[in-house]
Amino acid sequence: MNTQADTFVETLVIGGGPGGTPAAMALAQSGRGVMLVEAGQGLGGTCLFSGCIPSKIFRETAFRRHEAARASEFGLGNTPSVLPEVNWSTVQSRRHRILAQRSGGALAKASGLKRLEVVFGRARLTGPRSAVIERAGEPIRTVQFETAILSTGSVPSPLPVPGADLPGVLDSDKLISIGFVPESLVLVGGGPIGIEMAQIFAQLGTKVTVLEAAPRILGPVDATLADLLAHHLTDFGIALETGVKLTKIDGVEDAHQVHYTRDGKDHSVNAQVVAIVAGRHPNVAGLGLETTAVKHGPHGINVSETLETDEPGLFAIGDVVGNPMFAHWATAQAHAVARHILGQPAAFPRPEHNSAVIFSSPEIGMVGLTEEAARASGDKISVAEYDYRIDARAQITGETLGRLRIVYRDDDHRVLGIHVLAEGAADLMGEAALAVRNGLTLEQIAASIHPHPTLTEAFGITALSALAQPPRG
Numbered sequence: 001m002n003t004q005a006d007t008f009v010e011t012l013v014i015g016g017g018p019g020g021t022p023a024a025m026a027l028a029q030s031g032r033g034v035m036l037v038e039a040g041q042g043l044g045g046t047c048l049f050s051g052c053i054p055s056k057i058f059r060e061t062a063f064r065r066h067e068a069a070r071a072s073e074f075g076l077g078n079t080p081s082v083l084p085e086v087n088w089s090t091v092q093s094r095r096h097r098i099l100a101q102r103s104g105g106a107l108a109k110a111s112g113l114k115r116l117e118v119v120f121g122r123a124r125l126t127g128p129r130s131a132v133i134e135r136a137g138e139p140i141r142t143v144q145f146e147t148a149i150l151s152t153g154s155v156p157s158p159l160p161v162p163g164a165d166l167p168g169v170l171d172s173d174k175l176i177s178i179g180f181v182p183e184s185l186v187l188v189g190g191g192p193i194g195i196e197m198a199q200i201f202a203q204l205g206t207k208v209t210v211l212e213a214a215p216r217i218l219g220p221v222d223a224t225l226a227d228l229l230a231h232h233l234t235d236f237g238i239a240l241e242t243g244v245k246l247t248k249i250d251g252v253e254d255a256h257q258v259h260y261t262r263d264g265k266d267h268s269v270n271a272q273v274v275a276i277v278a279g280r281h282p283n284v285a286g287l288g289l290e291t292t293a294v295k296h297g298p299h300g301i302n303v304s305e306t307l308e309t310d311e312p313g314l315f316a317i318g319d320v321v322g323n324p325m326f327a328h329w330a331t332a333q334a335h336a337v338a339r340h341i342l343g344q345p346a347a348f349p350r351p352e353h354n355s356a357v358i359f360s361s362p363e364i365g366m367v368g369l370t371e372e373a374a375r376a377s378g379d380k381i382s383v384a385e386y387d388y389r390i391d392a393r394a395q396i397t398g399e400t401l402g403r404l405r406i407v408y409r410d411d412d413h414r415v416l417g418i419h420v421l422a423e424g425a426a427d428l429m430g431e432a433a434l435a436v437r438n439g440l441t442l443e444q445i446a447a448s449i450h451p452h453p454t455l456t457e458a459f460g461i462t463a464l465s466a467l468a469q470p471p472r473g
């Protein structure tokens, strides 16, 4: 095998997802010599190619189809509309087009930076300051560096259950690439992927079952909101089975039987397609960590508060560091670590300020602590609630299933967490993130003028009504 002579770079970034790409660009923009190595088809990582973006492209189609059936409610036609037929190949072509546009845009932006070289290939560390880059049909490149950022993301976790490795049993990557809308689908796992996919396919006409091991779906989400959503999913016809233990999957390509126990009793469910969406684990395989002092476990690579690994000068960010696994979290870590490497003051993101959206229908948005986590901290806390059934905007759009929950400290009224179930919650989370990150109080939220009629009015109304309550004795 040919080997190219050594290249020296100041920083090597391994992995071009929402963690690695912005880190490499921020460093290069500040004049540091950077090489960004990506093993996949383009820049964008899991988020772009098999995660956030494709799943939301599918959601858009599913949601619009579902909405079309409600046209007569809004005075369009006199009878409930016939559900539009799904042209799945158009949906998949649309996905490919958006992906190509976004990865092309990222590459063009990166290529415009003089100090950044983007290399497509697989990187493997060969020591604390060296790596090789391999790409089929090309000479191996060897690289030496001063610092490196490991941002290799995560991969779907397989389940140790007989039949889970049958060729027809999919993971989320394969479900995203599916060539047809299945008649029936079993999703093993009721986390964000399982719930988003359940609703997407149910709205496209698939008979969906979700098998979740825990007593409820969406474990880390506010329990009241997760419960409201679970009832809504069940009303829609999705079978939600919680507290299950998967025992076996049987079947051939197009017909599967999933066996499980619940409360000691045996059950089974048939489906054309089975997808295992029961979590992801950090991607460290083949990265050559054994040639360095970097330590890692099932949770991911061990890092300090400044995201430095046990090998000084080697940093790790994003999914490869473990939970939480979100694109915006990886990007926030990227910016902080880039500033740190540049010797600038850096605010490393803190879990209690993180935000997330589950793209269910209605969406669930969350920032900061849940009620349970806030109470566990020992502070006296209260929760101010708002029911979107009374909301002007929600009544206008006809999407009145919703709840806002503001978790705040009793003594100084500081807001610790904001949790929203509402169609449109995703775009309310900017205000929520600002409030929690900056330690705003109910008084400050109540004093902010919220435009009418919008879903965000609820923030002001809820803060005002909590302040109008008599103080707790």
Ligand SMILES: Cc1cc2nc3c(=O)[nH]c(=O)nc-3n(C[C@H](O)[C@H](O)[C@H](O)COP(=O)(O)OP(=O)(O)OC[C@H]3O[C@@H](n4cnc5c(N)ncnc54)[C@H](O)[C@@H]3O)c2cc1C
Pocket: 014, 015, 016, 017, 018, 019, 020, 037, 038, 039, 040, 044, 045, 046, 047, 048, 050, 051, 052, 053, 055, 121, 122, 123, 124, 151, 152, 153, 154, 172, 193, 283, 286, 287, 317, 318, 319, 320, 325, 326, 327, 328, 329, 330, 359
């Ligand atoms: C179905 C699904 C839906 C999701 N939806 C959302 C959502 O709506 N919002 C959200 O915030 N998050 C969502 N996520 C999570 C989100 O995709 C991840 O948290 C995010 O992509 C993590 O970014 P990262 O840069 O750490 O890793 P990744 O995006 O996984 O990127 C890692 C990159 O490293 C490359 N790589 C790996 N090994 C090597 C190597 N040895 N050499 C070179 N390159 C290598 C990979 O090819 C990959 O491109 C979703 C995930 C899934 C699976």
Ligand SMILES: NC(=O)c1ccc[n+]([C@@H]2O[C@H](COP(=O)([O-])OP(=O)(O)OC[C@H]3O[C@@H](n4cnc5c(N)ncnc54)[C@H](O)[C@@H]3O)[C@@H](O)[C@H]2O)c1
Pocket: 159, 188, 189, 190, 191, 192, 193, 194, 196, 211, 212, 213, 214, 217, 218, 219, 244, 245, 246, 277, 278, 279, 280, 323, 324, 325, 326, 356, 357, 358, 359
């Ligand atoms: N909207 C978003 O931001 C979004 C969307 C999708 C995924 N993600 C991220 O991607 C990551 C992976 O998502 P995920 O939903 O696969 O993982 P997850 O770990 O969040 O949820 C997995 C679910 O599967 C269940 N489970 C585990 N083993 C099981 C078994 N044997 N049988 C039945 N159920 C089992 C778990 O109890 C859990 O509820 C998450 O960390 C999430 O943050 C984010």
